[in-house]
Amino acid sequence: MGKDVIIACDFSSKKETMAFLEKFGQRRPYVKIGMELYYAEGPAIVRELKERGHKVFLDLKLHDIPNTVKKAMRVLSGMDIDMCNVHAGGTIAMMEAALEGLRREDGTRPLLIAVTQLTSTSQEQMEDDLLIEEDMEKVVGHYAYNTKLAGLDGVVCSPLEAEKVHGICGDDFLTVTPGVRFADDAKGDQSRVTTPAKAKELGSDYIVVGRSITGAPDPLAAYERCVSEFL
């Protein structure tokens, strides 16, 4: 299974995104398109990035009743994306519906993963705001188990939980992990963070890195630092 560094392109327009990616010359890093960029530019931004040779993770985190998610996933199945996602909190039934909607007539489909607990959520917030009074690792492990039962390919979790998830769901089950910072970076709104080197040690499959690359004085150097620590 290929490990990789995915850059979160959290930009508000195609113009900004392309100006950022120009800094990478002939390199074509795996990119993540989130809600901001997708809502601004629509499916055209996916086509543009794929035409340029990037792998694309479309991070829309669907979370709705099963029928609605299934129909939305059917639309996404027509797009040339490599990975997309839902919230595991939508239940096993919702994840099964998502998988059904995503499968194309020829049997192919992009990878489908589920968010366990957002990496911005702390233990305290989970207990106080969500009334989930269990240890974070246990909750993430449980949501990962549900995700595997539903037949999905893996989860979004913090690298801090990657080892636990692989212990429960197996080494082939993907751990796609935001919440990555260099040791001297600010956490910002993230809560469960660690470095690319630690993410590697804990067995994460993909690290998702946004501001530590996009906000760096030299984004290409920051990306290469991630690659050399993680791969």
Ligand SMILES: O=c1ccn([C@@H]2O[C@H](COP(=O)(O)O)[C@@H](O)[C@H]2O)c(=O)[nH]1
């Ligand atoms: O639990 C989650 C799920 C998704 N994300 C997304 O990853 C990036 C992280 O960006 P940073 O700038 O490196 O914090 C961002 O696009 C989030 O929407 C996440 O952080 N946590």
